[in-house]
Amino acid sequence: MPRAKKTGSPRSRKAAPPSVPTSRVILSLGDDVSTDLIYPGRYMATVLPSETPAFAFADVPEFQAAVKAKSIPKGAVIAGGDNFGCGSSREQAASCLKGLDVVIVAKSFARIFLQNAINLGLNVVTAPGFAADEGDEIAFDGGGIENVTKRTAFDVVPLPFARQAIIDAGGLIAYTRTRLIAGKTASDR
């Protein structure tokens, strides 16, 4: 990961403070989750962020059933291993998950997916060593993440330093708009 600052040594808290928001893992996957799994190529003719959520993990039957039933709670967690989002640059892979308002927690992310996620404001958390099964309760606090069910805690790697301005603006459309208005185009340099 670029310019990743460690947030400190592994912690060993027993339980999350009561005020910390928690949510459940609705899908737990291994390493190298590809964009073909997240958003199969055959749905790529669908491009609008308002329409892509219907095809999220289209080849994972239980997840698809939950999408159709609209039973995925806001803030639900999808757990991944290393290299989550590897493969294609298709932005539908990020927009479909953004539309479902889920949080992706993975050990590491592939570059293009991570950038697409940040650009669209999809909530992604990099937590090396993270492990969770479906149904586990996950607690987030400012500096770390905890699997409440398994009583394990994990450090979180900050998002790439270079992208902070885009994150702060709430996404790349808003950030670019600000830059346009400020007149800071490349030709002004």
Add this chain to the structure above:
Amino acid sequence: MGATAVEKILARASGKKSVKAGDVVEPRVDLAMSHENAALVINQFKEIYDGTGLPARPWDPSRIAIIFDHRVPAESAKTATNQKRVRTFVAEHGITKFHDVRGDVGGICHQVLPESGYVRPGMVVVGTDSHTTSHGALGAFAFGIGATEMASAWALGAALNIEVPATIKVVVSGRFAKHVGPKDLILHLIGILTAQGANFRVLEFAGETIASLSTSGRLVLCNMAVEAGATAGIVPGDAETVRYLREEAGVTDPIDLVTSDADAAYVRTVKVDVTKLEPVVACPHTVDNVKPVSAVAGKPVQQVVIGSCTNGRLDDLAVAADIVRGHKIAAGTRMLVFPASARIYAEALKLGYLSDFMAAGAVVMNPGCGPCLGIHQGALGDGETAISTTNRNFKGRMGNPGAEVYLSSPAVAAASALTGVITDPRKER
């Protein structure tokens, strides 16, 4: 301390004297490429301008390239309507580097760009396609981005907040044995690096083998750099780059080669001697699951695919045609050939390769991406297995999560078509 080619390119494009890995820069964009997903880029582009009172006009239409290749000719009303919207935008803004569905100048973006002379050494190229890494074969810094990031580049003419990536140097020595080539080298390398081993890094290819490798072969290496997670692959421009641009791409204006300094800083160096390299295959369902072909020889295949932005060039078709010429494709196996561009299609037609394929029983298709990612023809049935010269074998890639895809060179794929099982081309016949 010297600089890598990518550091030099990014320094120049950012108006700085020098940059080093880890610096954050905003390089100007020299070429911004999209395919059908330009439909989404246009959507995001217009949204950027919403409420600003500014006209939604791209910063420089002459630097935008749009090539229809993913679903050509359109397979559905939805795609046809998306393509129509893009054509309207292209006409409205005078985008000249537009390659529509055509039998003369059409094709797959990663072949059309080089052969049209759009990519030059030292350029910063962005593309809404992960295999934009291909264009590093011409000595450019080329990387894949999403549609919203492209919309931002269209608005500002720059790639925003880019961290200069560190470079892994891959030094290649030795001569390829018969029926072993660049595809085997890059699969072998991805096996060593793993699918994420070069994430956020550049793969720079160097050494005697690379110096004597054609641009076509270099495109194979850079195309698949992303399968090791790399931001970009690059072969810094050299004599072969100049030859290709002058002789094959018709470039007449000055060419500026950007090379790495001898004392440039690399995060890692990997050495590969190809002399003893065997034909290899990437087994389902990850590209880094690489084995010698002998380990999976005999596995029945129902579909053989030869083509794509990875291996659909004239030299690839020549290798495959040499193997199938005068023979028949095995019963129970179908072979699909899709040249990487209309120009290559025409050359292969003239040289008789396409007749060779057809006489053997192969179906020659128009240039396009369709079968590679299961979006337009060539889908696999439940439980079927394909061997393909494309670049990805993820679960579901060829349109069916219940099927399997093996990746190989054109030689392995063509030899397998004749036998109906995965076959070492050195043993066939």
